[in-house]
Amino acid sequence: MILLEDVAKFYNGRPALRGINAFVERGEFVFLTGASGAGKSTLLRILYRAELPDHGRVRVAGFDLATLKGRDVAQFRQRLGVVFQDFKLLRRRTVGENVSFVLSLLDVNEREQQRLSYLALKRLGLQHRINALPDELSGGEQQRVAIARALVRQPELILADEPTGNLDPERSHELMEFFKEINYQGTTVLVATHDRSLIASHPARTLTLERGTVVRDAWGIEA
Amino acid sequence: MGLVAVLLVAVATTWGGVLVLVRGWLADHVLAEGRTANVVATLNAGADGASLQQALRAAFPQATALLLPPAAVQQQLASWFPELAPVLAGLPEGSFPPLLQAEVPAAGEAEVARWLAGRPEVGLVQSSRAWQQRLAEVTGRLAVAGTAAAAVLLAGCVAVVLLVVRLLVLDHADEIGIMRLIGAHEGAIRAPYLACGVSFGVAGGALGSVLLAAMWAVVRSLLPGLPLAPVALLALPLAGALLGLVGAAIGLLSLPREP
Numbered sequence: 019m020i021l022l023e024d025v026a027k028f029y030n031g032r033p034a035l036r037g038i039n040a041f042v043e044r045g046e047f048v049f050l051t052g053a054s055g056a057g058k059s060t061l062l063r064i065l066y067r068a069e070l071p072d073h074g075r076v077r078v079a080g081f082d083l084a085t086l087k088g089r090d091v092a093q094f095r096q097r098l099g100v101v102f103q104d105f106k107l108l109r110r111r112t113v114g115e116n117v118s119f120v121l122s123l124l125d126v127n128e129r130e131q132q133r134l135s136y137l138a139l140k141r142l143g144l145q146h147r148i149n150a151l152p153d154e155l156s157g158g159e160q161q162r163v164a165i166a167r168a169l170v171r172q173p174e175l176i177l178a179d180e181p182t183g184n185l186d187p188e189r190s191h192e193l194m195e196f197f198k199e200i201n202y203q204g205t206t207v208l209v210a211t212h213d214r215s216l217i218a219s220h221p222a223r224t225l226t227l228e229r230g231t232v233v234r235d236a237w238g239i240e241a
Numbered sequence: 242m243g244l245v246a247v248l249l250v251a252v253a254t255t256w257g258g259v260l261v262l263v264r265g266w267l268a269d270h271v272l273a274e275g276r277t278a279n280v281v282a283t284l285n286a287g288a289d290g291a292s293l294q295q296a297l298r299a300a301f302p303q304a305t306a307l308l309l310p311p312a313a314v315q316q317q318l319a320s321w322f323p324e325l326a327p328v329l330a331g332l333p334e335g336s337f338p339p340l341l342q343a344e345v346p347a348a349g350e351a352e353v354a355r356w357l358a359g360r361p362e363v364g365l366v367q368s369s370r371a372w373q374q375r376l377a378e379v380t381g382r383l384a385v386a387g388t389a390a391a392a393v394l395l396a397g398c399v400a401v402v403l404l405v406v407r408l409l410v411l412d413h414a415d416e417i418g419i420m421r422l423i424g425a426h427e428g429a430i431r432a433p434y435l436a437c438g439v440s441f442g443v444a445g446g447a448l449g450s451v452l453l454a455a456m457w458a459v460v461r462s463l464l465p466g467l468p469l470a471p472v473a474l475l476a477l478p479l480a481g482a483l484l485g486l487v488g489a490a491i492g493l494l495s496l497p498r499e500p
Contacts, residue, residue, distance in 0.1 A: 066422065068422060089427070091421075092421070092424050092425060092426040092427070093424075094424075095421075095422065095423065095424035096424035098424075100422065100423070102422070106418075106419045106422060106423075107419070108416050108419055108420070109415070109416070110416065119420075119423070119425075120423050120424065123423075123424050123425055123426070123429065167423065
C-alpha cells in the first residue's frame with residue numbers, strides 16, 4: 019500500500035526527512051511516532067502529495083507520487099481518507115455538507131450522499147450536529163467530523179495526523195478502537211502521533227522518526 | 242465590487258447595442274448605396290427653368306425633375322428654418338434663385354450632375370450622393386471612436402470581473418486548499434468562480450438589454466425605422482456572459498495549481 023525508498027525532503031537546505039525506507043502492506047495498522055519536529059507531518063504531507071519529496075521514490079495505493087501528473091492528483095486523493103491535525107473543515111458549510119462533499123466528488127447521488135453522511139456522523143455520535151457550522155463545534159467535535167469525512171467514502175488507506183490531539187482520554191480510546199475496527203475490515207491505517215501512551219494502550223507496528231530518519235520499526239513502543 | 246461589475250457590463254453592452262443599432266439605421270436609411278439620389282441645380286438669373294426641365298426629362302427619362310421658382314424656394318427655406326422665417330419673408334423674391342431638383346437612380350446621378358453642370362443656365366450643381374459620402378466619412382470616424390470606447394469599456398468589464406474573482410479566490414483560499422486536499426478536481430474548484438463571473442455578465446447584459454430597449458423607445462420617434470430585433474436584446478446577456486467568463490477565467494489564472 020505504501021512504499022518509501024530513500025525519501026528525503028529539505029527546507030532551505032536543511033533536511034526534514036532523509037533516507038526514509040519503509041513498506042506498509044495492504045490492511046496493516048501502523049503508528050508513526052516521534053518528537054515534535056521529527057518529520058511525522060512532513061512524511062504524511064508527502065504521502066497525500068501535498069508536497070513532493072526532493073529525493074527518493076514514493077508509491078501510495080498504486081500511484082507513483084513523484085511522477086503523478088497534477089491533473090491526476092485528485093483521483094489519487096479520492097482513494098485516501100486523511101484526518102488532518104488542524105481538521106481542515108470547510109467553515110462556510112455545515113457538518114453534513116462537509117462530510118457529503120467528498121461523496122459529491124465521486125458522483126454519488128444526493129440522496130445517497132445524505133444517507134451515508136448521516137450514517138458516518140452517527141457512527142461518531144455527531145448526527146445531532148449535522149446542520150451546525152464547524153465553528154459552532156468544540157475541538158473534539160470538529161476532530162470527529164474530520165474523521166467522519168475521511169471515512170465516509172470507505173478509502174483504501176487512512177492517514178491520520180495526531181487524530182487524538184484534541185480529544186480527552188476516553189474519546190481517544192474510542193477513536194483508536196474505531197480505527198482498529200476499520201482496519202479489521204481491511205482498510206490500511208497510518209496514524210501519526212507523539213502520544214506514547216496511545217501506542218502503549220493500542221500496540222501495533224510503530225515507525226519511530228528521529229530528526230527526519232526512521233530509527234525504529236517494531237511492534238509497540240520501547241519501554 | 243460585484244455591483245460595479247454588473248453596472249459596467251450593463252453600460253458596455255448597452256453602448257455596444259447602441260453602436261450596432263445606429264450604424265445599421267444609418268446604413269439602411271441614410272447611406273444606402275441603392276437609394277435614389279437628388280441633384281439640385283441653382284439656375285442663373287433669367288434662365289428658362291421650364292425649358293431646362295423639359296431638356297432634362299428628354300435626356301434622362303428615368304429622372305424626375307421638379308422646378309422650384311424663387312417664391313417656392315423662399316417658402317421652403319422658411320419651412321426648414323422657422324426661426325429665420327420673418328427675415329426670409331422680408332427679403333425680395335429675387336434674392337432666391339430658382340432651383341431645379343432632379344431625383345435620379347443612384348447609378349445615373351453622376352451623369353445627370355455632369356449634364357446639368359454643362360448647361361449655361363446652371364450656376365451651381367450639388368448632389369445628395371456627395372453629401373452622403375461626406376456623412377459616411379464622418380460617421381465612419383465616429384464609428385471608429387465609438388468602437389474604441391466600446392473596446393475600453395469591454396476591457397474594463399473584464400478587468401473588474403477579474404478583480405472580483407481574484408478577491409473571491411483570496412477570500413476562499415483556505416477552502417480551495419482543503420477542497421484540493423480531500424480530492425476535488427480542478428474543474429469542481431474553479432466552476433463556482435467561473436459561474437460567478439458568468440452570472441455578473443448575464444446580469445449586466447440583461448440590465449443592458451433593458452437600458453437599450455428604453456433608449457430605443459425614447460429615440461425611435463426621432464429616428465423612424467430604427468430597428469430593435471428581439472435577438473439583439475438576447476445577444477446582450479450572451480455577450481455579457483462571455484465577458485464574465487473571460488474575466489473569471491483570467492482571474493483564476495492566479496489560482497496556483499497542484500505541484
